[in-house]
Amino acid sequence: MNKENILEVNGVRKIFKKIVGTGTFLSLISSLRYNKENIVALNDVSFSLKKGENLGIIGKNGSGKSTLLRILANIYKKDKGVIRRNGSLTYISGFTYGLKRQMSVIDNIYILGYFLGLTRKEISKRVFKIIDFAELGNHTHTPIYQLSRGMMNKLGFSIYIHCISSNKPDIILIDEAISTGVDYKFQKKIIIKMRELLNSDSSVILVSHNLHIIKKYCDRVLWIEKGSVVKIGTPSDTVYDYLDYLKIDF
């Protein structure tokens, strides 16, 4: 592994078996006899990530961006290829995932903190920062079903960002997790926090459809289409070619 790199991905391939029906016995039997169809989600994907680098990933829906991140995060297993990593890794995808609607704000902080691998002591240290950042000081013991969607998003973002950034992972994978449907003031706070994250020593892989953010904060951009790498290069070049392919003006 090259000393400059923190992550190297070589020839990664991922195939999903096409599921007919909804997982019933009938579909199981038919899949044994008739269904030999596969979906190639990733085909020979190779790239590297340098220490401290921010890499953006762009591509249409279903192009394989999220699958790639899930493979890097060890949530999915790859069918072929080699991944070499030299450091700790954290994956962020959707800030409200894991929140329990019947539980209070404080209980949700603890439960999501546990899912993110923190101990009770580590979570306790961050509780007030999380509540303060999410602007939920008056709702500490309120069940979150009583909060608005935007407030839930604020809470989720605050939990993730405080639990992850304090652990200082070497690689952070962010999957479509920036536009979270919150008010303008909080959007500014999110951008400041994300900027801190992107300017930190950690290397970041950012999947987003927001090309402005990709262009502004990424050092290089990888464009994926139908599971294959189309281009990897500077943000302006890659985004320009991508928009040209989509026939859209920026």
Place this chain on the structure above:
Amino acid sequence: MNLFCEIKRIVSFGLKLSIFELKLKNEGKYIGFFWYLLDPLIMFLLLYLTRVFFIGTDFLQYPAYLMLGILLFNFFSRSTSQSLSSIRSNAQIVKSIRFPKESLILSKVFLNSFVHFIELFLFIIILIYFQLQFFNVIYYLFIFLIYFIFTLGISFLLSVYGTFINDFPNIWSVFLRMLWLVTPIFYVIDTIPIGKIIKLNILNNFLELARNIVIFNKYPTALDLMVIVFFSLNVFIIGYIVFIKNKESLVEII
């Protein structure tokens, strides 16, 4: 050392999840924990009164015999049914955070263990009310530990098939109804014609062991104990291996 740390992490996370789930289950309920007592109590009264009125009680310890049967069966039934859907019902978080998925299944079995120990108060009350010895309840902990390991093994196995096959919860629900009938919960195995066949039911062995020790002061032989421990450990190991081999594939189909 690493394996020990990993096991500690899985167990500790499973325990924390189960405590939150217990809290979640009682959230907003007026009589909270009493629901856990009410359910087996009503079942006990129905079965006990039916027997008293139609057949009559043939032995003094029958109320304790019946209650312990209900509680042990409920533990198995609830733990396995809840584990079946534990991966699917946590689909979003399973796909977005890397954490030990074993803890999801473990949390269900832990949760039902807590409920079981709450329900055991009913059993102790019955022992006291009918002036039966209750000192042997202490040995019950050991029997329950073996039963816990057995149930956990089945739960791991079911969580895999319950995720792969959508029909599985329905199949298991029907199976549990049949299992309830062929498990000597409210009847005595020697008094029915197909007793020998029912003895093949593994749950019968657990029930018999627990009842003999706690209610009838009969202690099992070392061989009996070894057989049931060996069997339970094997079920656990098979269930866990099946789970480990499939846990990454499960994430891809939910």
